[in-house]
Amino acid sequence: MKILVLNCGSSSLKYQLIDMEDESVMAKGLVDRIGIPDSLLSHKPTGKDKYEVKADIENHDVAIKMVFDALVDKDHGVIGDLSEIGGVGHRYVNGGALFPQSIITDEAVIKDMETTFAMAPLHNPAHVMGMRACQKLMPGTPMVTVFDTSFHLTMPPKAYTYGIESDVAEKYKIRRYGAHGTSHRYVSKRAYELLGNENAKIVTCHLGNGSSVTAVDAGKCIDTSMGFTPLAGVLMGTRCGDIDASAVTYLIDNGVVKAEDMANYLNKKCGLLGVSGVSSDLREVENAAAEGNELAQKAIDMLYYGVEKYIGAYMVAMGGLDAIVFTAGIGENSIAARKAILESLSFLGVKVDEEANNCRGEERCITAPDSKIKAFLIPTNEELAIARDTLELITK
Numbered sequence: 001m002k003i004l005v006l007n008c009g010s011s012s013l014k015y016q017l018i019d020m021e022d023e024s025v026m027a028k029g030l031v032d033r034i035g036i037p038d039s040l041l042s043h044k045p046t047g048k049d050k051y052e053v054k055a056d057i058e059n060h061d062v063a064i065k066m067v068f069d070a071l072v073d074k075d076h077g078v079i080g081d082l083s084e085i086g087g088v089g090h091r092y093v094n095g096g097a098l099f100p101q102s103i104i105t106d107e108a109v110i111k112d113m114e115t116t117f118a119m120a121p122l123h124n125p126a127h128v129m130g131m132r133a134c135q136k137l138m139p140g141t142p143m144v145t146v147f148d149t150s151f152h153l154t155m156p157p158k159a160y161t162y163g164i165e166s167d168v169a170e171k172y173k174i175r176r177y178g179a180h181g182t183s184h185r186y187v188s189k190r191a192y193e194l195l196g197n198e199n200a201k202i203v204t205c206h207l208g209n210g211s212s213v214t215a216v217d218a219g220k221c222i223d224t225s226m227g228f229t230p231l232a233g234v235l236m237g238t239r240c241g242d243i244d245a246s247a248v249t250y251l252i253d254n255g256v257v258k259a260e261d262m263a264n265y266l267n268k269k270c271g272l273l274g275v276s277g278v279s280s281d282l283r284e285v286e287n288a289a290a291e292g293n294e295l296a297q298k299a300i301d302m303l304y305y306g307v308e309k310y311i312g313a314y315m316v317a318m319g320g321l322d323a324i325v326f327t328a329g330i331g332e333n334s335i336a337a338r339k340a341i342l343e344s345l346s347f348l349g350v351k352v353d354e355e356a357n358n359c360r361g362e363e364r365c366i367t368a369p370d371s372k373i374k375a376f377l378i379p380t381n382e383e384l385a386i387a388r389d390t391l392e393l394i395t396k
């Protein structure tokens, strides 16, 4: 069966068509600048040349229609007819506590989703727009939604509750939800297979433009570094990570950043970019640091240190640690980041295998055979995880 995976953002849409016979990607692409002049569809059929269409794409209905046209196009397409698509899997950023697992998505489910819009105002409404467009354009094709937050819903109350008044927290549903759950689930599942021990205690480090660290005990998430929104945790590309809330109110009180601009400031202007003043891209920050830029070096040190602290905290939270997993852009590609983070744990008997670690994007164990705690590089694949859930639910 062929499954279409859709990740609809407010002004963009990413897609992959996956043949579940062998889990191969038949085509993937991106529609950018939806609702903004000069939109662009960039479509890459596997084994064929990239195909681009520039047009004004006013909304998600039009964007999805263009994706469908590209998929069946006689030159750039990969299927003869849309009826070959057996199901659509949608990514959903924050389903709150309402959606503990992936779900077949019909009208009643979409109505429930509409109550979660405030939890990710940029993302959640856009996901629903994508679902509505599919309902119109391919009625009858089953849809499944996979939530970034589901994997984290096994956290105990002591891990997800903030120290604010209980009635306020309850009324406004303020708690730690975490993010990147589909990625943490995918790589931890793979780590359990590699370890051959389903009771292992694992810390998964999804380090990319957005980064989060998760404690997974016997397959269940027990804590994660992102919070009510994906702003919390370790230093990220443009997000500040953990910060004392008083620093935020101080900036507002002193007129440095207006209250209404604060979310944008903390999400887009801080992190590696804000600290280094160079870039949000770790490669550029690494280059600047190598040329002697001290702020760039400090930003890198902060990123590593944040991850190291979370690993330590989660080791205590789980009462032990069997393995650490690195994934996403930085985790899969930065040899220096993995080495530095693992070397900080040498007092626990962690021994990096330098040769094994000297690689990018390949699944492997990167610690020496006698290392007390194992570490793995496991490339993430959120689209495949979504496609697998979709297939499983619609064929049940």
Ligand code: AMP
Pocket (backbone or CB within 6 Å): 207, 208, 209, 210, 237, 280, 281, 282, 283, 284, 328, 329, 330, 333, 334, 335, 360
């Ligand atoms: P993602 O959001 O998962 O795509 O990850 C993006 C981040 O991965 C950016 O900060 C990139 O600089 C980083 N990244 C990608 N390749 C490398 C590399 N070879 N070395 C260091 N960082 C990398």
